[in-house]
Amino acid sequence: MEVRAIARHIRVSPRKARLVCDAVRGKDVREAMAILRFLPQKSSDIIAKVVKSAAANAENNYDLDPDELYVKRIYADDAPQLKRGKAASRGRYNRIIKRSCHITVIVDERAGQ
Numbered sequence: 001m002e003v004r005a006i007a008r009h010i011r012v013s014p015r016k017a018r019l020v021c022d023a024v025r026g027k028d029v030r031e032a033m034a035i036l037r038f039l040p041q042k043s044s045d046i047i048a049k050v051v052k053s054a055a056a057n058a059e060n061n062y063d064l065d066p067d068e069l070y071v072k073r074i075y076a077d078d079a080p081q082l083k084r085g086k087a088a089s090r091g092r093y094n095r096i097i098k099r100s101c102h103i104t105v106i107v108d109e110r111a112g113q
Contacts, residue, residue: 001062002072004106005054009079010046014101017043017076021103029055029069029107047074047103054105064109073106 010017020043024032029051036048051071058064082098 001058001064002106002108003054003058003062003064004104005050005057006105007046007050007053007103009100010043010103011098011100012043012046012076013099014076014078015099016041017047017101017103020044020047021074021076024051024071025074027071028110029066029071032071043076043103047105050103050105051107054107058107058109068109069107070110071105072108074104076101076103078102 020036020039020041023039024035024047027035032051033048036044036051051074055066055069058069059066079100079102081100084096084098086094086096088094
């Protein structure tokens with residue numbers, strides 16, 4: 001049974017978060033948590049929190065065995081952007097876009113074990 005957890009409006013660029021998501025996709029939950037603990041990216045702590053939440057949802061709400069869980073799907077989608085600006089030379093104005101993302105983690109039990 002697929003169980004999910006979502007973190008919304010995270011102030012990390014989706015492009016940077018996807019690099020961390022790719023590192024843990026398809027791994028067991030325990031292995032994914034170990035990998036995320038040692039990654040230097042800012043988004044690794046946030047993604048670890050979402051993976052932990054999805055595993056807790058599976059264990060508490062659906063009585064799934066936490067040792068059998070793996071990260072079936074994980075992705076970082078675009079979220080609303082903050083549009084800011086900065087004064088540039090010759091009286092111009094440069095737009096600064098501060099991106100954010102929604103992180104979704106779906107865990108499932110390994111079949112055949």
